[in-house]
Amino acid sequence: MIAIGLEGSANKLGVGIISHPSPGKPAQILSNLRHTFNAPPGEGFLPKDTAKHHRSWVVQLVKQAMAEAKVTIKDVDCICYTKGPGMGAPLQSVAVAARMLALLWEKELVGVNHCVGHIEMGREITGADNPVVLYVSGGNTQVIAYAEQRYRIFGEALDIAVGNCLDRFARTLEISNDPAPGYNIEQLAKKGKVLLDLPYAVKGMDCSFAGILSSIDVLAAELKANPETKDPITGEIITTADLCFTLQETVYAMLVEITERAMAHVGSSQVLIVGGVGCNERLQEMMGLMTAGRGGSVFATDERFCIDNGIMIAHAGLRAYETGFRTPLEESTCTQRFRTDEMFIKWRD
Incomplete structure (x- = not known):
């Protein structure tokens, strides 16, 4: 057919x-x-x-x-x-x-x-058998597992999706939307070194990203007003790359935490990452470290299917x-x- x-x-x-x-x-x-x-x-x-x-x-x-x-x-x-x-x-x-x-x-x-x-599509391409699914995109953030002919939602974003959070911060920085705002933030984050303090909003199996976005926007405004702004702990000058690095590390740590909790709940050793944000190499790396510690594995696809x-x-x-x-x-x-x-x-x- x-x-x-x-x-x-x-x-x-x-x-x-x-x-x-x-x-x-x-x-x-x-x-x-x-x-x-x-x-x-x-x-x-x-x-x-x-x-x-x-x-x-x-x-x-x-x-x-x-x-x-x-x-x-x-x-x-x-x-x-x-x-x-x-x-x-x-x-x-x-x-x-x-x-x-x-x-x-x-x-x-x-x-x-x-x-x-x-x-x-993720299951077909990767061959993942019965994984916990982390679905992350511009409009959706969900941790999912299959049971009795339904994809059951174990946790999700309570306000804006993680991809929306990244996209809106790209607007704050006024960086290009081509090929994708999240991709451009990822490339800037690779140059970041200073990890700043941001809210960490995990609520059971759910996440909240709106407050994190508001906080990183405030830091971006301060940096724009004073390009010589220094980190109060290390004394290093903060850059735009540091803001992108901090945002990624914080929100992805939250996603890894709720995914691990779902794995423990359903007894799965596999994680499948799908959605546009799933292309992010740092998210895949962090998830891989978590699953390896549990004796499991992580599955993801490239941009053709993510x-x-x-x-x-x-x-x-x-x-x-x-x-x-x-x-x-x-x-x-x-x-x-x-x-x-x-x-x-x-x-x-």
Whole structure:
């Protein structure tokens, strides 16, 4: 079976085509294209501008994906699209495009939970068996484990997502959004040496990042007013790189802590990191140190599959389609709030 997947829950428009051969064999990725809308430095991407970008590029990406995959319309079994969660206007643009293709090609629709798409793609690529999942992106922060055909949420962000925290601090610093604000913070953090004092907000299995963002913004304002600001403990002059280093070390330590707590709770020795923030090498390193101490292992993918993409929607959608799931045309809506644990995972035991 072959599916085409459309992803557009945020500023990245993705189109992917995947083939599921006979049971027991790995999926075949036929094409995986993506185009990103980048706002100017110091600004975030607005829903209306992002939706316009998606509408402008979706037809071209679908044509390119079909050509790259060397498939025709008759080869495609279903059209999969991101139903949510995400930003309203971009989600609507992709849903309309999916309905257009379904009507034009006379194919069935499959609405996919964006978070489940990340998890299923991560499991497929890494071969992780039954891991605790750390899902970290611009809009979501969740610690998840599978049980009884649901992905159960053990802990999550109580306010803003960790990726949103990083993105908004990039705006404070007015650094480029290309290729991604979080990536640019990561590169600056590699040059940082001074670890400053920030709030550490772990509350049971949950995290809070808004107060941390407010605190690091205050430090950034002080540094901007006085570039010779020194660390009160070491006496070293504080740099922008130190602020990025401090922010990363603090928020990632929080994520490692709640992930380890979930591992202990469910008795798992594996951690799978998914979502755009999952590309961060420092997060992967810290998680690897924690899992090694427990005799376990950490699994992660590169930017092709960590960052929002169409292939993950095609893969999860085709899994659901193979078990008989369909999204009727009159129900092919989208929603900004679509919990990970709302989706029934019929294809897993």
